[in-house]
Amino acid sequence: MKRENNAHCKNVNCTQKGGNEVCLCPVGNVINVVSKKWALLIIATIGNNEKIRYTKIMKNLADISPKTLADRLKELENFGLIERETFDEIPPRVEYSLTQDGIELRDSMIPLMEWASKKKK
Amino acid sequence: MKRENNAHCKNVNCTQKGGNEVCLCPVGNVINVVSKKWALLIIATIGNNEKIRYTKIMKNLADISPKTLADRLKELENFGLIERETFDEIPPRVEYSLTQDGIELRDSMIPLMEWASKKKK
DNA sequence: CCGAATCCGTAAAGATACTG
DNA sequence: CAGTATCTTTACGGATTCGG
Numbered sequence: 001m002k003r004e005n006n007a008h009c010k011n012v013n014c015t016q017k018g019g020n021e022v023c024l025c026p027v028g029n030v031i032n033v034v035s036k037k038w039a040l041l042i043i044a045t046i047g048n049n050e051k052i053r054y055t056k057i058m059k060n061l062a063d064i065s066p067k068t069l070a071d072r073l074k075e076l077e078n079f080g081l082i083e084r085e086t087f088d089e090i091p092p093r094v095e096y097s098l099t100q101d102g103i104e105l106r107d108s109m110i111p112l113m114e115w116a117s118k119k120k121k
Numbered sequence: 122m123k124r125e126n127n128a129h130c131k132n133v134n135c136t137q138k139g140g141n142e143v144c145l146c147p148v149g150n151v152i153n154v155v156s157k158k159w160a161l162l163i164i165a166t167i168g169n170n171e172k173i174r175y176t177k178i179m180k181n182l183a184d185i186s187p188k189t190l191a192d193r194l195k196e197l198e199n200f201g202l203i204e205r206e207t208f209d210e211i212p213p214r215v216e217y218s219l220t221q222d223g224i225e226l227r228d229s230m231i232p233l234m235e236w237a238s239k240k241k242k
Numbered sequence: 243c244c245g246a247a248t249c250c251g252t253a254a255a256g257a258t259a260c261t262g
Numbered sequence: 263c264a265g266t267a268t269c270t271t272t273a274c275g276g277a278t279t280c281g282g
Contacts, residue, residue, distance in 0.1 A: 030237040035156050037255070037273095054264050065256045072267060091263040092262085101240070108236035115229035116151040119222065158274070175245050186275045191246055211282060212243040 017022060033079050038064055038072050040109060043098070047106035051095045081105060154200050159193050161230055164219070167203060170226035172216045195237055202226060 014030060018023045034040060037059065045060045046052055054058075058069060073096065081102040087093040148152060159182065166181045167173055173181075179190060195219065197203045202223040208214040219227060 030240050031162060032158075033162055034233075034237065035158060036154055037153070040156055042256090043151060054257085058264095063256095065258090066265065067267090068255055086264095088282090089263095089279060102238055104240075105233075108232040112155075112226075112233055113152075113229075113231040115225055116155070118227075119151050182269060184275095187246070188248090188276080189274060192274085194246095207245095210244095210281090213245060215245060217268095 007091075033075060033081075034105070036042065036075070038068060039076065040113075042069070042072055042076065043102060043106055043118070044109070044113060047098050047103070048095050051097045053095055054096070060116065076102075130159055136172055151200075154196060154202075155226070157193065159195070160197065161234075163197065163203065164227055165225060165230070165234060167217050167235060168219050168224065172206075172218045175217070178217070188218070197223075 008080055034043075042057065045057055049056070054073075056067070057073075058064065058066065061069070071080065073084070077084050080099055083097050083099050083102075084096070085095045087095075146180055155164075162182055163178065166178055170177070176189070177196075179185065179187065181188070194203065194205070199203050204218050204220050204223075206216045206218070208216075
């Protein structure tokens, strides 16, 4: 059976049915960045602070390892979701903040976080 | 400085500031299930179909491996987000559907999926 | 045939110690 | 302070196999 017309997706190989569903074909890239472990929580943490330093993110996300945090910050920056500002001071200071895209992402994940929040325990 | 009152969180160790932010303290568990690779896409796929079989999920998520799908389905079932119904037929038939919690999750992630959808190239 | 389970190699995440 | 380096552990992917 050839698939029905789908308002959400122009991909001819899309196997989703038409209707009011959310088509998943175009979601791949972003989701793969965003669904890595800690990624959403990092975005949310930065979003809660406007500007925030590496050590403070570490404290807020108590169980993250420094390596994972550094890796994730680099990815999120490369992806244009966060911004990294360095200051030539001793001791060094680096501040992270959300870009416009990051803010949009943060806003769009608030319902998810609230669901998770009330779901826990 | 002791932290300010935070309407979202009763955890005394919460390091978030007060205000209109989303507190992350209670989010841990669920997020760790949900932010595993493919988890959100599986939820979304099942949510798009009410009932759906293993093989059809495989087709919809073209690049997932059978092992990863089986692993994720088990986790999501254990977590009470999806339901697994087996039929004693040959060839065997297994249908997956969202639980009430799964439906809530699905609803709460729609904005995120839509953001991802319009963000992608 | 369908829905996995198994085995195995690679990639990602965690723990800890350490440095510019 | 803001990360690296290094090592161990866990997660993921790919092919094959298998019971019903």
